[in-house]
Amino acid sequence: AHDPRVGGDCPLGVLCAKDHFDTLDIALALRFDDAFAAWSAAKALRKPTNGESEAPAEGVRGAPTAPHGLTKLLFSRSDFALPEGVFDVPWYYDEKWYARASSARLLCTATCLAQTKLWPCTPRLRRYRELHPDEKVRFAELLGRSMGSILAEHGEPAVLCVEKPYLEGFVVGLAQTAATPFVLLAVNGGDAPLTLDIQDRIAELPCLRACFANNLHVPRRRDLFFPLPIGLPHHSDGLHRGKLRGTGDAEAAVSRIRRAARPWHERDPRLLIPPMAGNRIRSCYLERSEER
Numbered sequence: 680a681h682d683p684r685v686g687g688d689c690p691l692g693v694l695c696a697k698d699h700f701d702t703l704d705i706a707l708a709l710r711f712d713d714a715f716a717a718w719s720a721a722k723a724l725r726k727p728t729n730g731e732s733e734a735p736a737e738g739v740r741g742a743p744t745a746p747h748g749l750t751k752l753l754f755s756r757s758d759f760a761l762p763e764g765v766f767d768v769p770w771y772y773d774e775k776w777y778a779r780a781s782s783a784r785l786l787c788t789a790t791c792l793a794q795t796k797l798w799p800c801t802p803r804l805r806r807y808r809e810l811h812p813d814e815k816v817r818f819a820e821l822l823g824r825s826m827g828s829i830l831a832e833h834g835e836p837a838v839l840c841v842e843k844p845y846l847e848g849f850v851v852g853l854a855q856t857a858a859t860p861f862v863l864l865a866v867n868g869g870d871a872p873l874t875l876d877i878q879d880r881i882a883e884l885p886c887l888r889a890c891f892a893n894n895l896h897v898p899r900r901r902d903l904f905f906p907l908p909i910g911l912p913h914h915s916d917g918l919h920r921g922k923l924r925g926t927g928d929a930e931a932a933v934s935r936i937r938r939a940a941r942p943w944h945e946r947d948p949r950l951l952i953p954p955m956a957g958n959r960i961r962s963c964y965l966e967r968s969e970e971r
Contacts, residue, residue, distance in 0.1 A: 759800045760825045762810055762818040770802055785933060786910030788866040788893075792840040795864070797826060807844045807868055819845035823852025830859040836888075837861050842868035843893070850880050857885050865892035867909060870960040872896050878904055 761770055780793035792798050802822070807815055822845065830837055836859060841849055843865050863881065865873055873892040881890055882900055891907040898904035940946070952968060 760818060760821040762814055764809075764814075766809070768803070768806075770806065771799060772801075772803055786908055788842070788910070790910070791864050791866055791907075795838045795840045796835070797829065797837055797839060800826065800829060801840060802842075802845075804842065805868065807842060815844065816848035819848030820852035821848075823849040823854075824856050825852075827853045827856030827858070830861060831856060834859060838864060840864040840866060842866055843871060843873060844868040846873075846877055846881070850877075850884060854884055857887075860886045860888050862888050863890040864907065865890060866907070867893040870894065870958070870964070872960075873904075875899060 759771060777793055777798065780789045783790045783793075788804055792801055792804065795801070810818060822841075826839060839853075839861055841863065845868070846865060863884075865881075872894040874896050875898070878890075878896070878898055878900070881887065882903055887903070889903060889905060891905045893907050893909050895904060895906045950968065952965065
């Protein structure tokens, strides 16, 4: 069957012999995923015949490259940092999540993380909300020391992706063990900006080559700090939920809007701010927008 979540409709339409599920519907999405998992398992057990290759056909989307190199070695480790407490959900992602996140086409925090070598030892996104503020700082410092040690042990330059609520402790820990060149992605965990104060502390990290950040305040070091687009919100990226229904919810919507939209020169130049839950930081953003 075809899956509209991959970003397009079947070009054959009613002439296609396959079933067509509207996988933007949750029930049908789960049904499709279960069927696809069963088909994949059966295919894995079948031996190639008549010269068939076990490798996926060139250009087939949805078959991301398997973890390799440093990432593959990390799967054999069990000494990753853990916060204090008892948690029902594992603190780190697995290969099933990686397969989904690495096949996405549009930018979001999950796809940023999936493109880094150290994603297996990076905490699941938004789990910081479960931690007491003091424990969050302690855990983040432990996390920073752990990532720095892994980089130093393997001696490979890498990109690190960390949610901004961890940065206070993470920078302290990473400064103690960093000995290999790295690039830091400071991705959203809430709407708080990357202020000049935390930028100054990040800039002191040894071996830092660049830092890309969401909601970046105008930096003093323009040679070191660069803005990172926010991309899709976590509510609709389809990658933070336990069922991992895929990224198509928002990707398919964006694709439809692009096809229906007017050319840029015919569009209204005003900025549309959609409805959002109110909080202190968002209120400040709205006030500044109204001033302009």
